[in-house]
Every structure is written in C-alpha cells, then in structure tokens.
Amino acid sequence: MSTDTEGESLARREPDTARPEPERPYGYVVGSAPDGVERELSHDEFDPVGTLTLIFAYFVILVVMWVFMYFVEFLGRGLTVVG
C-alpha cells in the first residue's frame, strides 16, 4: 500500500497495454492516470501558471457578476427597508 509519505512508486512509465498484468481487469482501470505520466516534475520544476490564469479569470467573473447583482438587481429595484 501507499502512505502519505511515500513518493517513489508514482511513475510507472509504460503505457497500459505494455505491462502484462493478468490480475488487472480489462480496459481502463479507475485511478490509473499515473500510468500516463511522461515526466516527473518536482516542486521547483513546476510553475502553476495555468492555475493562476484560471483563478484570475474566476475573479473577474465574480467581480462583474457581483457588480451586476448589487447595482442592477439589488439597488435597481424599489426601496428595501434595512434596520
């Protein structure tokens, strides 16, 4: 079994079909994405630019929608009694 502190067994580079493993069910095995790993990236080699792009896009959407909700949907209607 693998534990939280183990890292070595990650990359089994051979593609799915190359490995004769009779006790593995036929077809795609759930959780077998590590079989498709082509290169190992350590913490320092990995630069999450894609993540930053996505999060930035999400922020922009959030702000635009919030502004719309607040100024158009909320303030755009009649009086609301607060307090």
Place this chain on the structure above:
Amino acid sequence: MATFVDRYPEEASVVKACLTVAFVSLGIGAFFGLVQALHRTGVVRLFSSVDYYTVLTAHGVLLALVFTIFFLLGLFTWAITRSLERPLPNIRLTWAWVGLAQAGTVATAAAILAGFVPDIGVSADVLFTFYAPMKAHPLFYAGLAMFIVGTWLAGADWFLAYREWRKDNPDERIPLQTFMVLTTMLMWYLATIGVAVEVVVFLLPWSFGIVETVNPLLTRTLFWFFGHPVVYFWLMPAYLMWYTILPKLAGGRLFSDPLARVVFVLFLLLSTPVGIHHQYLDPGIAEGFKFIAMTNTMFLLLPSLLTAFTVVASMEHGARQRGGEGRLRWLGALPWRDPAFTGMALAGLMFAAGGFSGMINAGMNINYLIHNTLWVPGHFHLTVGTAVALTMMAGSYWLVPQLTGRKLYSRPIGLAQVVLWFVGMVFMSNAMHRAGLAGVPRRTAEPQYNSFDFTTTMGSIEELQLQIAVGGTLLFVSVVLFSFNMLASAIEDPVETPVDDRLPAPLSGADGSPRVLDNLRLWTAIAVVLVVLAYTLPLASIVQDAGLFGNVPGVPMLIGNFVESLAGVIA
C-alpha cells in the same frame, strides 16, 4: 498488490455498511427530489399538495443529513485506517456506533414517512431545519439524538485509533488524512453542542408534552449554531478527497501538505461563529450581531480560496506530468475518461459557481433580494447537492472497488452518470437562481397565485419551470445509473487489483512546516473562545427577551387536520 479489503477486512465491512445506508438514502431522496421538482413546477402532480412537506422533509433529511453523513462515516473510517496503517483499536466499539447511527436513522426516517399515512398518527413534517414552532413526533427527535451520538462515538473511535498510533510514533507528524478527520471531528463536537441542546433540552421534552412552550427564536438560533458548521461537515469529506485523492486521479501530486493543514485549521476555527448569517431576517436579533456574523463569514472566504488554488494547482501538476503544455491547453491532458476524476473536477467547477451565489447570500443587505426564494435551493444544490454529492459519487468509483475487491462494472456508464449530473444541475440550479430573482418562493407546493404573475428580466417563468423539471429528471436518471453501476459492481468477480489505489506523497510535505499546525489542543481552545465571543451576547439577549422556555405552544405539523378544521370553521 492487495487492496484495502485484503488488508483490513473488518474495517472494509464497516465502510461498506456506512456506504450502503448512504446510497439507499441517496436513491430514495433523489426520487422525492424528482417528485417535488415536477410537482412545484406544475408539470406532473402525482400527489396532493398537502403531502408536499412530507416529501420535502424526507428529501432534505435523507440527502443533506443521512446520505452525506453516512458517506462521511465510511470515508473517514477508511481514511483513518489507511493513513495510520493499522486496524481500528476496538472493532466492537466501531460496530456499536454504526448500529446506533443506523437505528437512529431508521427511527427518524420512519417518523417522517409515517406522515404519508395519517391514520398512524405520527408525523414529522418539520423540514431538515427542524426548529420550533413546528413540532414533530418524539420519534423524530429521539432518532436524531441517536444518530448524533453515533457520530460522536465514531469520532471517539478515530481519536482512540490516533492515540494508539501516537504511542508507537511519538515524533512523527500526524498523517494528512488523519489530520483532516480529527480537525473535522473537533469542529463537529463544537457545532453539535447547539443541536444537542436544542433537541434534548427543548424540542424533545416539548414534543413529549413535558414542557408546554418553547422560545422559538432560541431554538432557531441553536439550530443555526449547528446549521452553518454542518455545511462544512458535508464539505470536509469532499475536501479530503479533493486534497488527497483528486491529485492522484489527475496523475499528479498534492501541491502542498502544510497548506491543506492550514485550511482545515481555519475551518475548525471559523465554521461555528457565523451561524447567525442564516438569520439576517430574524427579528429579535440585533443588527450588530448580524454584522459580526457577516464579518466572520467573509473571513471564511480565505480557506476556500486557498483550496481553489491548491486543488487546481495539483491537477495542473498531473496534467503537466502527463505531457500537458501551454497556459490552458494542459487541461486537455487531464484523464477525462476516468469517471472518478471527471466527476470530482466537475463538482469543483460547480462549487466555484456556488461561491458566487454564496457571496450574494452572505451580504447582509443584498441577502434581502433572495431570502427564502428559490435562489437559495439553487445555491445549495451547487454546494452540498453537487460539490459534495457528486464528489462522493465520483469518489465511490475509486473507493468502492477497494472495499469489495471487485472492479467497477462499467466505466463509460460512470462517466455518463457524472456528466449527466453536471448537465442536469446546470439546468435546475441556474433556473432556480433566476426564478428566485423573480421572487418565486422556496418550500411551496404551488408557487402560483391568483391575479399575480412573476416577471423575469429575461425569458419567461414557464421556461424556468420547464428547465427545473428537465434538470430534475436528468438528475434522477443520473442517480439511477449510479445505483445500477454500484449494484452491478457488487456481483463482479474479485480480482487482485480492481483499482489503482496508490496515493503519492505531496510535492511539498509536512516535514518543513511549523509543528504548531498539529497542535489540536491549541486550535480547539481558540475555536471555543471564538464561539463564546460570537454567541454569548446574542443568546443572552434572546433568553432575556422571551425566557428560556418562551411562551409559544407550538404549531402541530398535521396540515391535513389543520386544513380540515379550517374548512370546518369557514363552513
């Protein structure tokens, strides 16, 4: 390479017992969901509107409380056992809590479902937010109490397992999954104080007739003391899977273990002192207290944003290891044909959308726009109804084979199932949000009124109703596919390696991070102080206003009788 069931057969049976209850509740709850979606949109009305609250209570309780929490009980048992790498210390205790929680669930469900047969004289149409003045049969509250004590004992079991491990490993860092389970349970102990007092001190004696009256605002406030943190109790199993399983499913590794710990600590600290944000419109609570709750709520955005970053970065790591390139093209290198991966990724995407409507709910003033409208169910079907429920279903495709030693019956059906859920929810939830903006109320069997028409900014009400009905139908079909796949998987032949169950180490491990992160006593103490600060004054003023036991005699929840007597009075 043997899997979980070969190493821990007893624990695997416990997990299976929990997941079975979860999946049965999911099936029944989804059926009620379909029925009420069709009913309130006027597409098909199978039953009398008088029974609507029985259906709605069953839907809310079975899905939001039973399905989610039983899945949690199973998942956490698995996570503790595998991450501590040892069997549970006392399997009798383990089976005791499983039995207690199951018995409680049966009692509560029986009390609710009995509402369909008025002759029995038992009913509990109090919705899953069971505060006064609505009153249920004592069986409902007694079952709830058993269920909650069951979860407490489960937590005790896991803490005992951790203590045993600690004896043999005095200097090691708490394994990440165990850390997540323990912090979640500490939050749960703190949160359930509210509901325990509500049920045991007030509702149960009141329902038995021992006390005549209660203070409804007090029971509401105690409910929401529990009612906000319970959403994190739903969410933490999903987070556990996003942090520790999803990176592997993507072909990568968790970006940062210490960041994950920080997030769970923040949830322990901040989940409870915010419950009053569900009571922005309650008279009897001063605006100042509501403002404090709103401020605390905004701080809760922090751990959610940290999670978004860490989880997406872990997926990107997987994609790049699998050869992905570019700013966004790497998305194509993710293992989209794996239902466990795709389901969790889509669940995360919906959670991001839920973050938007949650921001609207959380604002003290803008909340007035959507309070008690269909917007609110629109919001939480994105969060608990998809981020949590879809992650649990998707995770099952990876988890269940480890418990049975049998492979998943069909991967394509699994993939179709998670995509169908996503599509169904896009329809249903989006339409619910928009209907809410048009003012359509939630919790109503017949949201149509004489000489009044809802107006929408875009599209028409009919179009929204149709989308809710179509979306609800797709969601129900998705649950049918899920149940079928799970049943068919149970009769596959056992194989040596039914699933790839290895979990790689995080990119940056716990070793370099501050030890204080693992100081559970410290974090618990701070969490208690924050709760005392947030709740002492509001509770004191509520009790001062109307007394501990108030003067409200309660509204019997037998609408049928009520309608009859009303008709009698009018005639």
